[in-house]
Amino acid sequence: xxxxxxxxxxxxxxxxxxxxxxxxxxxxFSDYTLAWFRQAPGKEREFVAGIGWNGVAKDYAASxxxxxxxxxxxxxTTVYLEMNSLIPEDTAVxxxxxYDGTPVLYRxxxxxxxxxxxxxxxxxx
Numbered sequence: 001x002x003x004x005x006x007x008x009x010x011x012x013x014x015x016x017x018x019x020x021x022x023x024x025x026x027x028x029f030s031d032y033t034l035a036w037f038r039q040a041p042g043k044e045r046e047f048v049a050g051i052g053w054n055g056v057a058k059d060y061a062a063s064x065x066x067x068x069x070x071x072x073x074x075x076x077t078t079v080y081l082e083m084n085s086l087i088p089e090d091t092a093v094x095x096x097x098x099y100d101g102t103p104v105l106y107r108x109x110x111x112x113x114x115x116x117x118x119x120x121x122x123x124x125x
Contacts, residue, residue, distance in 0.1 A: 002026045002114040004096045009119030012086055016123070020081040022096030022116055029077040032100045035112060036070060036081045038092035038121075045095065047107040049081060057105045063089070086123045093118040
């Protein structure tokens with residue numbers, strides 16, 4: 001069983017930066033594909049960024065590409081999301097998610113077996 005716990009969410013202003021962390025309780029962390037999703041009030045949960053087994057494969061939603069950066073530290077069993085140039089549209093609950101069994105990096109929400117409880121990010125204008 002994999003447990004994921006996000007941290008780092010808070011209220012910031014437009015243009016600020018913020019770094020989210022997601023700590024995983026799992027023995028074979030390096031075998032998991034990891035991703036960040038977000039869900040704004042009244043909207044569907046959407047893919048934000050993903051990172052593959054070896055940390056080389058990365059994928060970003062068009063809305064955050066160039067502003068957000070995903071990374072992983074397998075020794076610390078933690079995945080990070082660095083968010084820069086934040087805008088009010090980035091306001092959402094941010095979720096960490098993971099799956100194993102394939103090195104292919106997917107955006108499809110239903111493929112992610114494990115989820116954290118989420119952390120709130122609010123960007124004020």
